[in-house]
Every structure is written in structure tokens, then in C-alpha cells.
Amino acid sequence: MKANTLYLAGIVVGISLSIIMTNKWINNMEKKVSLKRQELAAFNDIKRDYLREKAGIEAMERKLFVPHAGESSDAIIQGIFGGIGIEDKVASFKPFMEEMGKDYIKHGSEIKINKINLNQFVNLIYKIENHKNLLLIKSISLDSRFDNPAIFDISMQVILLVKRA
DSSP, X not given: OHHHHHHHHHHHHHHHHHHHHHHHHHHHHHHHHHHHXXXXXXXXXXXXXXXXXXXXXXXXXXXXXXXXXXXXXXXXXXXXXXXXXXXXXXXXXXXXXXXXXXTEEEEEEEEEEEEEEHHHHHHHHHHHHTOSSOEEEEEEEEEEOSSOTTEEEEEEEEEEEEEOO
């Protein structure tokens, strides 16, 4: 009888230890799964940010490799002015060119425009940013006029980035 009791107690202790060890293993695995889910969420955030940046870079690269068909940056910018109807408001237009490493050239213009309204200004920025070629606004200054605060004078530098042939 004592042997049976001892045998039964050993089985109960063994089963209890198995249950305790199994519960600890399950808890440990649940913690690891939780950590891996957090790592996956962080990775997905990084992946989403990377893909967003890559899409922006690819859009700029597509603009960079658009053939220019002999059009100068000055002609492109003058065409934008004509499309908006502000070509007569251009006070000065000074072209410049900068080397940018061995592969790229910046063709740019320093432009001063007088007496344009806010709508014309917004249209100008929109046309520059959404042009088929890679036009960049390097600097911009917007000053309201003393005689009419709804009218502005603008100074800006616009650059056409060109891949060297």
C-alpha cells in the first residue's frame, strides 16, 4: 500500500512539474511572440517610410531623365510665365549655370517678378513643381507691397537639373 501511495505521489508530482514547466514554456513563447510582433510592426513602419521615400525619388528620377529636346531652362521658365499670364510682370531674369559633380549640371535663373496676386503665385509654384522636367526652387522670397498688401513682389531661384550627356 505504501508503495502504491509513493508511486501515485510520484506520478502526481511528475504531472504537476510537467504542467508547471509547460506553463512556463507557454508564457515564455507568448512573450517571444509579443516581442516579434512589435519588431514586425516597427519593421513595417520602416518599410512603409522607405517605400514612400523611394516613390518620391523615383518620381524625381523620371523627371530627371525626361529628354529636354534642346529646351533651355530659360525657355521652360518663360513658357510657365506665359501659361500663367505673368510674362509682362517679370522685372529681371538672370540665368546661371553650376556644375554639380561629374554627372549633373544645374541650369538656373534668378527671377524677380513684381505685382502678382496670391492666385498667380500659387499657380506659378504649382507649375514649377509639377513640370515634366525636374525644376527645383532653390530659394524664394515673397514680399507684400506697401500700396496694396494683396499684391506681391517675388524673388526666386529656379533650377533645371540636367543629367550630362
